[in-house]
Amino acid sequence: MPESKITSVEVARLAGVSQSAVSRVFTPGASASKQTAEKVRKAASELGYRPNVLARAMVSGKSRIIGLLVAYLDNQFYPDALERLSSVLQDQGYHLLVFMAGKDASNVDNIVDEMLDYRVEGIIAASVSMSAKLAERCQRLGVPIVFFNREQNDKTRFSVTSDNYAGGYTVAEYLLSLGHKRISYIAGWEYASTQFDREAGFNAALTKHNMQCFGRAVGNFTHEGAAVATRQLVEQGLPDAIFVANDHMAFSVMDTLRHEMSLSIPGDVSIVGYDDVPIASWPAYSLTTVRQRANQMVSKTVEIIVAQIEGEALEPLQIKIDAPLIVRNSTAPNNQTTSA
Amino acid sequence: MPESKITSVEVARLAGVSQSAVSRVFTPGASASKQTAEKVRKAASELGYRPNVLARAMVSGKSRIIGLLVAYLDNQFYPDALERLSSVLQDQGYHLLVFMAGKDASNVDNIVDEMLDYRVEGIIAASVSMSAKLAERCQRLGVPIVFFNREQNDKTRFSVTSDNYAGGYTVAEYLLSLGHKRISYIAGWEYASTQFDREAGFNAALTKHNMQCFGRAVGNFTHEGAAVATRQLVEQGLPDAIFVANDHMAFSVMDTLRHEMSLSIPGDVSIVGYDDVPIASWPAYSLTTVRQRANQMVSKTVEIIVAQIEGEALEPLQIKIDAPLIVRNSTAPNNQTTSA
DNA sequence: AAGAACCAAAAAAACGTTTTATGTTTCATG
């Protein structure tokens, strides 16, 4: 019958040992004789004792809390990643304290301060950037940061992304191989490295084949923005194919083309996305896309951050997870009489 | 230039005051003269001092941490709610520590223990149930629990849900008003109160009109499960209309009917969902559904939990937020020659 | 048999705050 607030002192009293003996029994590293361990464990379970993590954190400096900074969760990729992240960390005895950055990055500094107030042992910044000064400050305080799905210009940081450049490159080559000539691009938020790298790879491949992007509009990674961008793009002239900077926008693009403009996909226009969120495989969209291997990205992120927390001195690293093209039914060979 | 680990003692030294003076300047309630406050603030900002939340939590008993227990995030309703929840709490100076319960509820007890180890000030259990004993234990420890989107049998707890019974009732009446005769139901996870109440309300309305449910299959709230359930249901005979226990499954049902069975929605079958997640309004689905007002549900949840944390003694309450039917294009009047 | 060497346990220090008890100063009031 567990009472309200049981401390190690009371367990010690019941077990007839010192308070520090209780502590040692409950700390993995420490040593205690079999006898005392037995007595302590018995008393503890009798009283329903559980160590106070906060008190432990105070003196040991280990809060077992990792701060997660995230801007939004409406792109399905993030809840999915969050779920895995949380599970994996949980298995290692860490937990995520969640901080929403909101759409504007203006207050990231304040939020990071709040995180540090909780003495988080590490920070995972998902789809959020950070001033070099701020990142430097965390580093100095011994709080490792890993950027998840966002790379910093500053190459002295850790980041885990898919290979966005290669992904974009592959998409362009694939669309060219289908015989498409007028290939357009719908961009995400201009200041995101994911956006930038995907487009750079995409353009590099086009250039290599002596082509250039047929049209371009900005969707800012939002559903509504993508619809607007689609209209702009089509006004400039109908493309054969559109590469959309992520799946979340691609769905909006497909809906707009199909239901607003009565165009057929892939008959009139081929569409390629990026992420391979679960919805992409749903028959309603069956979206050809580039897979971000969420599992691997999460594992790597956790591996890096835990290693740093446990004192390993790693060299700053920009991990890029291989990102394969998943071909579905939103793309088809170009069957139009090309160039008039 | 902020140094590594600044404590109130060092600020006190620089400001030429006692350490407790520093504390009082940084605790909202406490009083301090303008002069000292000024000196302290200056010294603090010079050193980059920020109070250690964990240390504060130790002595004051206020961790400003709220535990969020959640089973899964693939139903878009939850990330959406989580985002709002986190933002609202953040504004009030609380933060969410996330715990994934996983699919099996077997280990909920352990997870709640872990939460308590962190001295969370309250627990929000989203789409997760809890043994009466466990809930009782938290109560006794002074840690309030609010069940979000899940009601406990035990009416001595707090819960916030939409009015699932009324919602289900409305759906049945609406489908009947469209002239449908063969109305089937795809259930969620059988042990969820949301599932139970929606179906109960639905059946009550059918009964009232001297009808009964034409067919029933269980989808367990999963995408794949819903596809299987759809096949089972259709094998039993094609319904005029299907009420699906949530949107997440309804999308799968629609996809299966349309792309696997080449049926038209709403031409051959009308579909109604529950939740009104953002995807429901996308043209690809344009799903008629019952709206759960996530904003209101979140506000109420936060209101209740914060009030209890701050010491108000509320009566246990089962809040049911009004849940309006949102009619879109997945439903239409029955145009079939009825009953042969 | 005496000292070293070890070991388990206990005692005490530390972590960085808030809170309580105790002083001190100021200031108005009789």
Next chain:
DNA sequence: CATGAAACATAAAACGTTTTTTTGGTTCTT
């Protein structure tokens, strides 16, 4: 001018642990 009440500041206790230091009892060596 003395007095009591505010108002503020300080010192010290407390929070519940881990970690370091001290203690005391064995066992081993020589």
